[in-house]
Amino acid sequence: MPDKLVTSVVDGVPVEGGRTVASYNPARLDEVVAEISFAEASTFVDAAASAKRAQAAWAAVPPPVRGRAIAHIGRLVEANMHELAQLVTRDIGKPYGEALGEVREIVDTCDFFLGEGRRLYGQTVPSEMPDKQLFTFRNPVGTAAIITAGNFPVAVPSWYIVPALLCGNTVVWKPAEYSAAVSAAFHEIFVRGGGLPPGVFNVVHADGPATFAGLERALADGTIDKVGFTGSPEVGREIGALTGRNLQTACLELGGKNPLVVTPTADLDLAVEGALFSGFGTAGQRCTSLGTVIVHESQHAELVERFAAATAAAAVGDPTGDVLMGPLLDQKFADRYDTFLEWIQPHHTVYGTPGRITAELPRAGFQGDPAAGLYYHPVIVDGVRPGDALFDQETFGPIVGVTTYVDFDEAIELANAPGYGLSSSIYTTNPADAFAFRSRIGAGMVSINNSTSGAEAHLPFGGNGKSGNGSRQSGLWVLDQFTRWQSMNWDYSGRLQKAQMDVAELVPDTEFRLAGGQ
Ligand code: UN1
Numbered sequence: 001m002p003d004k005l006v007t008s009v010v011d012g013v014p015v016e017g018g019r020t021v022a023s024y025n026p027a028r029l030d031e032v033v034a035e036i037s038f039a040e041a042s043t044f045v046d047a048a049a050s051a052k053r054a055q056a057a058w059a060a061v062p063p064p065v066r067g068r069a070i071a072h073i074g075r076l077v078e079a080n081m082h083e084l085a086q087l088v089t090r091d092i093g094k095p096y097g098e099a100l101g102e103v104r105e106i107v108d109t110c111d112f113f114l115g116e117g118r119r120l121y122g123q124t125v126p127s128e129m130p131d132k133q134l135f136t137f138r139n140p141v142g143t144a145a146i147i148t149a150g151n152f153p154v155a156v157p158s159w160y161i162v163p164a165l166l167c168g169n170t171v172v173w174k175p176a177e178y179s180a181a182v183s184a185a186f187h188e189i190f191v192r193g194g195g196l197p198p199g200v201f202n203v204v205h206a207d208g209p210a211t212f213a214g215l216e217r218a219l220a221d222g223t224i225d226k227v228g229f230t231g232s233p234e235v236g237r238e239i240g241a242l243t244g245r246n247l248q249t250a251c252l253e254l255g256g257k258n259p260l261v262v263t264p265t266a267d268l269d270l271a272v273e274g275a276l277f278s279g280f281g282t283a284g285q286r287c288t289s290l291g292t293v294i295v296h297e298s299q300h301a302e303l304v305e306r307f308a309a310a311t312a313a314a315a316v317g318d319p320t321g322d323v324l325m326g327p328l329l330d331q332k333f334a335d336r337y338d339t340f341l342e343w344i345q346p347h348h349t350v351y352g353t354p355g356r357i358t359a360e361l362p363r364a365g366f367q368g369d370p371a372a373g374l375y376y377h378p379v380i381v382d383g384v385r386p387g388d389a390l391f392d393q394e395t396f397g398p399i400v401g402v403t404t405y406v407d408f409d410e411a412i413e414l415a416n417a418p419g420y421g422l423s424s425s426i427y428t429t430n431p432a433d434a435f436a437f438r439s440r441i442g443a444g445m446v447s448i449n450n451s452t453s454g455a456e457a458h459l460p461f462g463g464n465g466k467s468g469n470g471s472r473q474s475g476l477w478v479l480d481q482f483t484r485w486q487s488m489n490w491d492y493s494g495r496l497q498k499a500q501m502d503v504a505e506l507v508p509d510t511e512f513r514l515a516g517g518q
Pocket of ligand 1: 286288456
């Protein structure tokens with residue numbers, strides 16, 4: 001039985017919605033993790049209004065005090081680390097070791113931003129006129145609507161919510177429908193740990209259409225000033241269009257078709273390890289997951305043989321155990337993944353069994369009961385080329401393509417061809433290749449001799465092309481999402497000094513020349 005009904009929380013008060021839906025453990029489909037009360041669009045509108053009302057008082061709390069609130073949140077997350085990680089595993093089937101890493105990512109984010117409360121630096125800038133000083137200040141944007149996916153149900157929300165709060169914004173968070181139980185726990189820890197006043201951090205559980213309708217109204221009302229969204233490029237475009245019509249720029253973190261290039265000088269064992277983790281860790285459901293291995297033709301046969309052997313030997317099964325891969329996140333993702341498997345074509349060579357792990361299609365060494373959950377076989381599809389859907393489009397799930405190249409230019413062309421630009425990787429022992437790859441790849445993130453996934457929480461995270469609109473999360477760079485620069489000038493000369501007009505100039509001697517030969 002689920003512990004409790006998960007509801008939205010607006011202005012510190014639980015709000016039930018119009019319908020209740022059960023959320024299941026994808027590793028044990030007979031286990032209901034929580035009953036979720038889904039809100040109407042009007043609840044989102046109310047939450048935005050509540051955030052708006054609370055914002056001025058929150059912005060008036062000195063930033064170092066807000067930094068202390070973030071410190072306390074980080075401590076409370078740490079004190080609840082195992083319980084929260086267990087809940088991540090129950091809610092979305094993420095293997096426990098990875099779930100623990102995900103919870104640590106919240107703590108890392110708090111550790112970084114608690115200090116930012118004592119910085120949030122502005123600048124003093126010299127004026128072109130005497131007795132006048134110029135300054136810059138970072139101001140909060142106002143209210144932020146944060147809409148997140150469920151594959152990282154707590155780490156990615158923390159990338160938005162921690163800096164948003166630290167910078168003096170108030171928040172309306174709309175988590176993924178299928179990760180509502182762990183989202184509710186995250187919300188409670190944040191509100192309690194931070195001692196956050198009502199309205200500072202609201203959570204709304206709603207489906208996509210209700211969220212979109214609510215967001216549209218809140219933007220028109222002027223109660224939402226900033227939108228952060230992590231999800232698909234299709235929804236990202238909609239959010240981008242909606243915010244653009246309201247003269248806002250959203251922070252958009254969308255999907256990826258992340259390449260991993262294996263050069264002739266690569267350490268193949270390392271490359272295989274990286275491909276295995278980034279291809280099949282989180283069952284291939286990270287936006288940073290490996291899309292296509294692009295291997296030099298001289299290494300192709302050896303790489304594919306070792307990668308296929310490593311994949312066949314990988315631990316798959318119950319995510320409470322020590323496995324590389326658990327189930328897919330939710331039935332919705334399993335259904336969509338089935339359609340990606342239809343993209344396999346006769347000219348492809350497939351390693352592994354495309355489809356669900358069942359008694360008829362068993363997997364040797366499976367840990368647990370495959371019939372209990374949404375378990376799929378990891379598959380490698382060799383011979384993908386531009387023009388194949390499998391090469392061109394993101395396939396959220398445990399499927400990795402392989403293609404070959406002849407010269408370095410071709411490797412770069414193939415790596416950039418799908419038009420995403422989130423993460424990328426190259427395996428090489430030649431520094432010239434590493435730097436050439438870095439400068440020519442379109443991705444926002446580049447790994448050298450490391451997998452495409454597993455970014456650290458204080459480096460800029462974000463993509464280009466179909467992967468986003470150039471916004472960056474994490475570290476100092478996300479401050480530009482949640483603050484606006486304000487400039488101030490202060491003239492204490494006692495007279496009106498007009499910029500560009502009352503500027504004293506020194507008189508340069510442009511005619512002077514050194515006498516030759518002296
Ligand atoms: C995502 O899948 O949306 O870099 C984020 C990584 C993780 C975050 C992934 N730290 O793979």
